[in-house]
Amino acid sequence: MTKTITHRSRVASHGNGASASHLRGLLSEAKTTISGVGPAAALDVRALRDRLGASVTAVRARAKAVAKVARRKVSQADDAIRAKPYHAMAVAGGVGLVAGLLIARRRSAR
Secondary structure, eight states, X not given: XXXXXXXXXXXXXXXXXXXXXHHHHHHHHHHHHHHHHXXXXXXXXXXXXXXXXHHHHHHHHHHHXXXXXXXXXXXXXXXXXXXXXXXXXXXXXXXXXXXXHHHHHHHXXX
């Protein structure tokens, strides 16, 4: 149908003055073509919106579950640190020492 509209518009522009009735017919045909495509596109958009909504809901549920687990783990770590603060400082110092040695080794290798 697009070819028909394009062809008619070329004929109208090359003709000796396009008549108003021909232009009205062309406009009417364009409106019919657009209105025929509209419902199909609306269904596609609606289906896409539904799928996107379901995905967003699933992601939110997963994010809530991950946040709940993270809060629980942080609470456990906090309890362990409060129960044995010197042990926690020793572990943190040991991790810092190992990280520092690895960084220094990497820099000296360059």
